[in-house]
Amino acid sequence: MTTTHVVLSAADLPDHWYNIVPDLPASPPPALHPQTLEPLRPEDLSGLLPQGVIEQEFSEERWIEIPDRVRELYQIWRPSPLHRATRLERALDTPARIYFKYEGVSPAGSHKPNTAIAQAYYAAEDGVRRLTSETGAGQWGSALSFAGSLFGLDVTVYMVRSSFQQKPYRRILMETWGAEVHPSPSARTDAGRAVLAQTPDSPGSIGIAISEAVQDALSREDTRFALGSISNNVLIHQSVIGLEAKKQLEIADDYPDVVVGCVGGGSGYAGLSYPFLYDTLTGKRSGTRFVAVEPDACPSLTRGTYAYDYPDTASLGPVLPMFTLGHNFMPAPIHAGGLRHHGSSPTMGTLVQHGHVQARSVSQTDIFSAAVLFARNEGFVMAPESAHGVRGAIDEALAAREAGEARAILVHVSGHGNFDMAAYDSYLAHTLTDHEPDQADIERALGELPSAKIPV
Amino acid sequence: MTTTHVVLSAADLPDHWYNIVPDLPASPPPALHPQTLEPLRPEDLSGLLPQGVIEQEFSEERWIEIPDRVRELYQIWRPSPLHRATRLERALDTPARIYFKYEGVSPAGSHKPNTAIAQAYYAAEDGVRRLTSETGAGQWGSALSFAGSLFGLDVTVYMVRSSFQQKPYRRILMETWGAEVHPSPSARTDAGRAVLAQTPDSPGSIGIAISEAVQDALSREDTRFALGSISNNVLIHQSVIGLEAKKQLEIADDYPDVVVGCVGGGSGYAGLSYPFLYDTLTGKRSGTRFVAVEPDACPSLTRGTYAYDYPDTASLGPVLPMFTLGHNFMPAPIHAGGLRHHGSSPTMGTLVQHGHVQARSVSQTDIFSAAVLFARNEGFVMAPESAHGVRGAIDEALAAREAGEARAILVHVSGHGNFDMAAYDSYLAHTLTDHEPDQADIERALGELPSAKIPV
Known part of the structure; x- marks a missing residue:
């Protein structure tokens, strides 16, 4: 055989995880603050992300x-x-x-839980009680809902409205792990309400859903935001x-x-x-x-x-x-x-x-x-x-x-x-x-x- | 850790697979021929099942x-x-x-391929070109479609009509592996036509679907039937x-x-x-x-x-x-x-x-x-x-x-x-x-x- x-x-x-940053042929230019366009500092992200995640986001350690x-x-x-x-x-x-x-x-059902579990862990370490995030088709939202359930964290997912309507099975999967799933734009956040005021039947987008999840996280002391890709820590x-x-x-x-x-x-x-x-x-x-x-x-x-x-x-x-x-x-x-x-x-x-x-x-x-x-x-x-x-x-x-x-x-x-x-x-x-x-x-x-x- | x-x-x-028959506290009474109700002989199943499967069905070997x-x-x-x-x-x-x-x-997605692959193997060994089976919710039909694709066998699945209509995703999964899926009762077999004549909108049943798959298999030299549970060989x-x-x-x-x-x-x-x-x-x-x-x-x-x-x-x-x-x-x-x-x-x-x-x-x-x-x-x-x-x-x-x-x-x-x-x-x-x-x-x-x- x-x-x-x-x-x-x-x-x-x-x-150990591997961090490629110290081995890159050139350091990538720094991330910038979205309002000031000045180099982003770790403290700019506190309140938004768990402390352990912020540290990794700026880390230059290889292992x-x-x-x-x-x-x-x-x-x-x-x-x-x-x-x-x-x-x-x-x-x-x-x-x-x-x-x-x-x-x-x-x-x-995907690689997304590799980071969802890590992010939920650092949130729990930080004393955070609740995570918010966005999801489109639902892979990332599922992963975070699963990870949240393992740490006893509440998870709220803003799901692009068109997906929420067309893909109920992903929504149910998230709910099975105990997450709360809202179609986005929703009336729960300023960002969502602003869109709905202009376009009551908006199908939503990842961008709007991220805005809602970020605003939700920033509005509550016990809540942080989790991102499924792009960031160094992920x-x-x-x-x-x-x-x-x-x-x-x-x-x-x-x-x-x-x-x-x-x-x-x-x-x-x-x-x-x-x-x-x-x-x-x-x-x-x-x-x-x-x-x-x-x-x-x-x-x-x-x-x-x-x-x-x-x-x-x-x-x-x-x-x-x-x-x-x-x-x-x-x-x-x-x-x-x-x-x-x-x-x-x-x-x-x-x-x-x-x-x-x-x-x-x-x-x-x-x-x-x-x-x-x-x-x-x-x-x-x-x-x-x-x-x-x-x-x-x-x-x-x-x-x-x-x-x-x-x-x-x-x-x-x-x-x-x-x-x-x-x-x-x-x-x-x-x-x-x-x-x-x-x-x-x-x-x-x-x-x-x-x-x-x-x-x- | x-x-x-x-x-x-x-x-x-x-x-080796394990066969419990020789270790049972008592031999189960023999299977009977469905028409004569006399003890079933291996040759009664030829034309319906692949030879290797029939041998295992009657086997008293432990390993x-x-x-x-x-x-x-x-x-x-x-x-x-x-x-x-x-x-x-x-x-x-x-x-x-x-x-x-x-x-x-x-x-x-289940244990069913453990037997589907074995049955497809014995069918291919026998020179069979095509397998038929029934499926209700679709687990067994999916497993056989998957196994058939690995041996280049055509697979035809009779899927209970109510499931065929309510669970299109399982049907699509079978088709992705190349299987032909028909709602049952169908007009393709005597058994299906008899039901449709009496009840044109019959939702179907596992029993009807088995009858269709069996009749289809018996009607073609190059075709055998595969069962997903109950039998000793499974x-x-x-x-x-x-x-x-x-x-x-x-x-x-x-x-x-x-x-x-x-x-x-x-x-x-x-x-x-x-x-x-x-x-x-x-x-x-x-x-x-x-x-x-x-x-x-x-x-x-x-x-x-x-x-x-x-x-x-x-x-x-x-x-x-x-x-x-x-x-x-x-x-x-x-x-x-x-x-x-x-x-x-x-x-x-x-x-x-x-x-x-x-x-x-x-x-x-x-x-x-x-x-x-x-x-x-x-x-x-x-x-x-x-x-x-x-x-x-x-x-x-x-x-x-x-x-x-x-x-x-x-x-x-x-x-x-x-x-x-x-x-x-x-x-x-x-x-x-x-x-x-x-x-x-x-x-x-x-x-x-x-x-x-x-x-x-």
Whole structure:
């Protein structure tokens, strides 16, 4: 029997997270205060985020100890499996070895609990009683609801109203873990009421939902806000993915020539790739390529600009240096809701800018053809977000066939697709459409960037 | 860090399945031919089932080698995790140690692929090109669609029409793996057409769907039928669950005092418990209790009769000795669709009859309260079927508290609840109802048992 499923024991769980900041080719420019546009100080975030999270957000330590309690809770689904996709390799008739790290085994169904549990832990340590957050399609809201339940924290999620109405199952999942879920815009916050006054039937947006969650958190002493991607602290927590994958590939006696994954805010792909980029950046290894795959419909890395921008439409969050399409850019309603963000994380931006990470974009039809081919060979039916990475891995495997090279490809399958069946139905019925933004729309949104005084 | 997640490596996958038949306290009476009511011979099943499956159905070998190809495919999700539910233990303030074996990590989301892959393997070995089956809520149909895709087999699933209409996501999942799914009754078979002629808007039933799948299989040389529970061969394949759990508990240096799980047809609970019952039946261990939990709404083990009966409403399947409510018994439409069968497997019947397995029944409200308590402490949101077992485990843990005894409890969590969110919504909204059949309805259905000439 060939071993294709590399399993680690609980004792193999990493005891430190990896922080890429000290190893970057250049320090990213500092985050700026959203009102003053001056460099952000840790104390500017108190009241908004738990203290432990703020410390990590500004940390330049390479290795950050994972608290015992967090490691214990990671065991609910970690270490997650690493599989060799031997049947997919045969179907592609490629000499490449394709490995996938599967995060869909978590209770919330994606990699998001890796940071949700850490953020809930630091909130509980801080004496916080309640967390607020936003969610679009619901992956992040689910993860935070799950994590909150483990620490006895109340969780309030502002869910984009159109998703709230169209995807009741994600809402019910959050409620099963005890969370309170409100359609956003809501009448609960100034930000929500302002939108409703102008547009009573507003379908909502991630930007509005973030504003509501932030205002809610700032209005109560016992409450903090939790963010699901973009921030340094989130990317640090996600490094458990790649640290585990490294150990698993050691057991398989292999090392990736290519590390590929989907990018929205970038936390999942950073989680997989940064521990391997560590080897490259510190000169321990060379020759590894890093490929970030984003949707044609929301191409921040391939068609955006590296600039200072707000992470949210309502301009409430810290101004960050990143590849962005402009915080007022409105991506088409593709099924990969988790990749519909106008920008991606600052460190990912630095790595793309310096050529360490290559970016490409793919169409919605192409990602579903990859997901279905994968499902019929490797079993797992993945989230549309994850399918961007797998499309990239398949294309890399086909390129390896062309080149006649037995390359090792590592890809991140960030979540299952059990709540995305309507999208698969649309693909199988040939009613799926592709989307690419007009250049004029991108330029219009890029014209509304904040006038930061610091160059990026 | 306390280890609560016991992981096995692929090398620990069992290499043999366990067959309890030679270790039973008494041989179950033989299955009978549905028309002649004479003892069934292996050749009566050729044309309906693959040869390898027929051999296992009649096998009296204790250990049956798992083909290498099946073990390789099991690695897609096996070995499945065993967890210690430490947070649930604390919430219950019990001295008991609760372990759960989690099968929701399979691509189809339950334990069903353990047998689907084996049956698809034997079909492919036989040169079969196509498999047919029935499905109610969709767990079994999903598992067979997944398994078929791995062997390049066409799969046709007859899905109970009411489920087909109410649960499109399970249908889409099957189609994603390439299966053809038809609402049943359909116009594709005599059985379907006969029902439609009488009742054009029939919502269908498992019995009708089985009849359609059987007729379809018998009508084509290249096609066989696959069954998801009840049969000996299915129970044999499911033994991987318990065999793994034994190894995992050895690592945890523990042995269960109680083994508990949900029972519909009984294959999931048999899979977990039979490898432990082996120890009891062969005198290697004593003092272990085995508790089978069924729904109040379909109480075959607690209110049924041990007798010969058909496994399907249409009286096409082999007549089996089992605890039954009568093949015309119509259970209330509870959310645990997988437990809505009028009878359970013959070997389980023998074990209950001889007192080796205790049966109890629980209400729908009580199983959801258990599932929500579990989700908020252990993370996983389980299928309503699985929640019957977990209700049983919680009640055992509370009894251990009463007794002041640190008992070890092992329970089977057979699947995730991602496709059961509407049921959770109903529970959380307090609109869930409980169901118990009238004694008169049970007696009426038991009055229609076949008049077998052989006593049970």
